[in-house]
Amino acid sequence: xxxxxxNAYMRRALELAARARGKTFPNPLVGAVVVKNxxxxxxxxxxxxxxxxAEVLALKEASGKARGAxxxxxxxxxxxxxxxxxxxxxxxxxxxxxxxIGSKDPNPLTCGKSIRLLRRRGIRVAVGIMKKEVFxxxxxxxxxxxxxRPLVTLKVAASLDGKIAxxxxxxxxxxxxxxxxxxxxxxxxxxxxxxGIGTVLKDDPGLEAGGGHRLTKIVVDSSLRLPLSARLLxxxxxxxxxxxxxxxxxxxxxxxxxxxxxxxxxxSGGVDLADLLRRLHAxxxxxxxxEGGAALTGAFLDARxxxxxxxxxxxxxxxxxxxxxxxxxxxxxxxxxxxxxxRMTMERIGRDFLIEGELVYS
Numbered sequence: 001x002x003x004x005x006x007n008a009y010m011r012r013a014l015e016l017a018a019r020a021r022g023k024t025f026p027n028p029l030v031g032a033v034v035v036k037n038x039x040x041x042x043x044x045x046x047x048x049x050x051x052x053x054a055e056v057l058a059l060k061e062a063s064g065k066a067r068g069a070x071x072x073x074x075x076x077x078x079x080x081x082x083x084x085x086x087x088x089x090x091x092x093x094x095x096x097x098x099x100x101i102g103s104k105d106p107n108p109l110t111c112g113k114s115i116r117l118l119r120r121r122g123i124r125v126a127v128g129i130m131k132k133e134v135f136x137x138x139x140x141x142x143x144x145x146x147x148x149r150p151l152v153t154l155k156v157a158a159s160l161d162g163k164i165a166x167x168x169x170x171x172x173x174x175x176x177x178x179x180x181x182x183x184x185x186x187x188x189x190x191x192x193x194x195x196g197i198g199t200v201l202k203d204d205p206g207l208e209a210g211g212g213h214r215l216t217k218i219v220v221d222s223s224l225r226l227p228l229s230a231r232l233l234x235x236x237x238x239x240x241x242x243x244x245x246x247x248x249x250x251x252x253x254x255x256x257x258x259x260x261x262x263x264x265x266x267x268s269g270g271v272d273l274a275d276l277l278r279r280l281h282a283x284x285x286x287x288x289x290x291e292g293g294a295a296l297t298g299a300f301l302d303a304r305x306x307x308x309x310x311x312x313x314x315x316x317x318x319x320x321x322x323x324x325x326x327x328x329x330x331x332x333x334x335x336x337x338x339x340x341x342x343r344m345t346m347e348r349i350g351r352d353f354l355i356e357g358e359l360v361y362s
Contacts, residue, residue, distance in 0.1 A: 009033050009040075009072040010102055010129045014137060016045035016054070017074050022189040022213060023048050026284035028075055028105075028141040032058035034096075036069035053078065055087045059094045067095030074102040074134050076127075079117070080109040088114040091123075098124045102134035106145035140191075140287035143307070149277035150191070150288040153308040154297050154359075155183065158326040163318040164294060169202070171324075178350025179312045185210055186310070190289040192216040192240075192280065196296035197225050206231045207291075216240060216285060220296055222270030224250045224261075233257050242279075244271045273303050298329025301339060304361050309341070311355040337362045 016031030024030075024046055032054035034042035042065070044057025052060075055077050059066050077087035077099075091099065099118055104127060105111055118125050135142060140151040157175045158164050165171040173180065187193060187209035193216070199205065200219055209215040216238045219226055224247045226233075233239060239259045244266040251261050262279055265272040280288065290300055300306040332338050341357030348354075 006072075006100060006126075006129050009035055009070075010074070010100065011133075012040070012043075013054075013072050013074050013102070014130065014133055016043055017137060019045055020047055025049065025191045025214065026144075026286050028138040030054040030073065030075045032071060032073040034058045034062040034066055034069050034071055036062075036065050041065040041069065053087045056090050059090055059096075062094075068097050069095075070098040070100060071096045072100045072129070074137070076101050076103070076105040076110060076112075077114045077118075078105065078107075078110050079113040080107075086114075088117055091118065092121050096123060099126075100129050101125065101127045102129050103127070103131050103138075106142050108145075144281060144286045149274075149281045149305075150285050151308070152277070152288050152290060152300060152306045153190070153310060154300060154306045155186075155289055155291045155310045155312075156297060156326050157183065157312040157314070159314050159316040159318045161317050161319060162326050163320075163323045164292070164326045165324040166318055167320040167322040169324070171203070174316060174318075175312045175314045175352050176350035179314070179352040179354070182349050182354070183310075183312060184208075187215055187289060188213040190215065190287045191285045192218055192288050194218040194220065194288055194290045194296070196293050197221040197223075198295060199291070199293040200226060200230055200232065202293075204231045205291075206235065208235060208237070214238075216283075218242060218280070218288075220271050220273075220276070222266075224254075226254070226259075228253055228257060233259065240280075240283075242271050242276050269299055273299060273305055277305060294324060294326060294328040296328075298327045298331070301327065301359075302329040302331075306359055308358050309356070312349065313353040313355060315351060315353075332362075 013031035013033045017029040027049050031045040042058040042062025044054045046054045055073050077091050079086050079088055115125050143151040159174055193207050207217045217232050218240045220242050222244045224243050226241055240262055241259055242262045242264055254261055265275040340360045342360050344357035346355050
């Protein structure tokens with residue numbers, strides 16, 4: 001097939017995969033298309049963990065037409081037993097003649113194994129069709145497999161002069177209702193949301209996501225100051241408290257409320273964020289949204305552990321030396337060491353601007 005045709009079918013598989021954004025935790029987003037004699041005869045995408053994989057659904061829809069056909073899948077078909085049986089076995093038994101794969105599966109349980117098996121069975125395999133697009137769609141999964149930690153996105157909402165509260169500590173509301181609604185809806189694309197204990201004590205947020213999305217709530221609380229009356233404890237979503245101290249009485253009270261207490265290594269700032277991310281990875285958390293406050297956001301930047309940023313920029317000037325800035329931490333000592341953005345986008349949300357980009361450390 002010509003490259004243009006290959007890309008068209010793979011683009012369709014990517015479109016299918018993207019339909020399940022935020023729903024497949026902890027699995028990647030995968031789409032599949034079966035093509036025979038220039039016609040699509042089967043399509044499928046992975047809906048959620050434990051549900052049939054994309055290739056199986058596409059082959060089921062194609063039925064007998066799959067024999068001698070070509071399969072386009074964004075990810076290498078799985079090789080291992082997990083919540084479902086290996087997809088590679090279904091591909092082989094279907095009679096598929098050619099398989100076009102967007103990317104190898106970075107999971108070492110599969111990585112390259114299915115490709116080798118398919119070729120041994122006489123099936124033609126091509127790998128790397130629209131590989132960059134597949135990577136961007138599944139960046140959290142790649143990060144988890146390769147770096148053994150979640151992909152970290154910082155969310156900041158600030159005035160034109162970088163303030164997140166006035167000198168009296170008031171912050172409601174700096175951004176517009178449209179921007180706040182957008183930020184709330186964005187949470188459904190993440191596995192977990194994180195805030196510092198300062199934000200909980202000041203704002204008492206619920207940290208909910210729309211549509212009943214399963215969003216693990218994480219509070220970085222070095223000294224276990226989380227009130228048992230906190231609003232985020234009054235929901236059905238999982239809650240994790242990360243701490244660097246031991247307090248048997250408080251821990252027991254939190255456990256009685258269904259809270260998971262996670263002890264981490266201690267550093268000069270309290271909770272060791274690198275150790276915390278490793279522990280969250282062990283809980284299968286792939287994509288983490290850090291919503292503040294300023295100290296926690298700054299700590300992630302200082303530790304170079306943040307990967308992306310979502311910045312809601314309000315056209316307001318608050319001023320005042322005592323007004324709280326958006327970022328705490330040590331920061332950098334020269335402009336040359338400043339964190340920059342690549343693949344940056346900007347759009348208007350209500351009266352505000354939304355700036356998104358990947359963080360680049362000097």
